Amino acid sequence: MVTIATDTVKFSYGSAPVLYNVTFRLETGAILALVGPNGSGKTTLIRCIDRILHPEGSILINEQNIHTMSRNDIATTIGYVPQNGTKIAAATVFDVVMMGRTPHMSWRLGDGDIDRIEYAIQLLGIEDLAERDYNELSGGQQQKVLIARAIAQDPKILLLDEPTNSLDIHHQLEALATISDISRSTGMTVVMAVHDLSIAARYADMLMMLKNGTIVAIGKPEELITPERIREVYNVDARILYDPEAGLIVAPLRAVPGVAL
Template sequence: MTLSIEHIAFSHSSTSILHDVSFSVPNGSLLALLGPNGAGKSTLAKIIARIHKPSDGSIRLGDANLLQIPRKQHARIVSYVPQSSSVPFELNVQESVMMGRTPYAGLRPRNKDYVIVDAAIRALSLEPLRKKNLSELSGGQAQRVLIARALAQEPEALILDEPTSALDLRYQVETLELVRSVSVERRIASIIVIHDLNMAAAYCDEVVLLDQGEVVRQGRPETVLTAETLSRIYGVDVEVRLRGEYPEIRPCSLISAKRRIPVESA
């Protein structure tokens, strides 16, 4: 089923943050929410996760309005991976991932829940950390636990708010490859808030470019991520070249600087 964001508006303390935001994400696809700081990306992610309540609009998956269904039902449909997480009591990795099964099993896990949690832990390469407390983990390790917990929910829609920001390059690549493959194999409609334009171009089926709370463009990365559009939205001149089928974005200032650096002869 298609995840449809329809005419979403949101204000905070009389300041308008989002204005008439609409786009859709087919199941089995990964969409990137892009835009400069303050564009409203994380706010929109939290609205889909029902952390924030919009002033107008609806979010639908098939015939269901996700903003109106019971929260337990919503938790079975939508998984949300925040930028960071804190819990009021100490949990180890397995217990944290098991929290993803709460909408189904409450506080009494079944055999099926342990099987699903084990699979999520293996998928995120967390087996050696299974019995470690979250307080003992690095920021990148803790972020992978959050993603494993979201996968354990077996959602129909997956919302990730900057899930790679605390990860090194290896785990950034592994995480994006995992999210993409899971989205395709499980037919999940996935949205990722991400700042890295090149990673978004390489791994996402479509991108939505937000600026000042409005959708500027939506479509394939190679059609949306143009030099003219990005230079205007981000306020810095960029060069965009196709590397195979993916666009590669580089700041023009970096390109000019490299050209000015003399090359020493051997």
């Protein structure tokens, strides 16, 4: 069980503020989905929690302020899967997953490290790609490799930025099932930014809805996702459906005109 707590977190890129007074406290071993329209601050919040960005206010992980932690301590606590797109020079899939061991390994790659790399590669089902050049893979394959890297990192909290962005529906389901399995079996806390509300509702235990850099609501998916709130946050008329297997489904109907993003 880990706790993530923020207190009046504010962040701006130059003069453009992105996060205002984000304050929340999570005691969880579960999956938290950050939802909200473009520019609502989901990615920024994730990057603040991993101390890639330096916001005002405080962020506590297990009651310890991340500003007092070393880079390596943060890396052993928090894993971060960015949106893919970075070229990686002369690296095989194995090499990229091995990077996940950076905070743990000594100069030599120990047996324990290789065990963990193998585990991560198998978990994502990318054994066949292990010797391939990372840059030659499809976007979806690269995304899986990056998730495997974060798994190899063995963190207590896993941050994912749009993890299913470039995956087709088959691979979306696979990847999310994997993440959800890991979270259930190891108690790893997962925080992921997700666009698709139906996906968020299906896999997340908790939702945090953001708009214009502030928290609109936190709660269980079925409590949070209502047509009124979707209209409030997204300016979209939507119908909420329910399928016995797929669970809650958000069917967007039309954009409400006249409201600038």
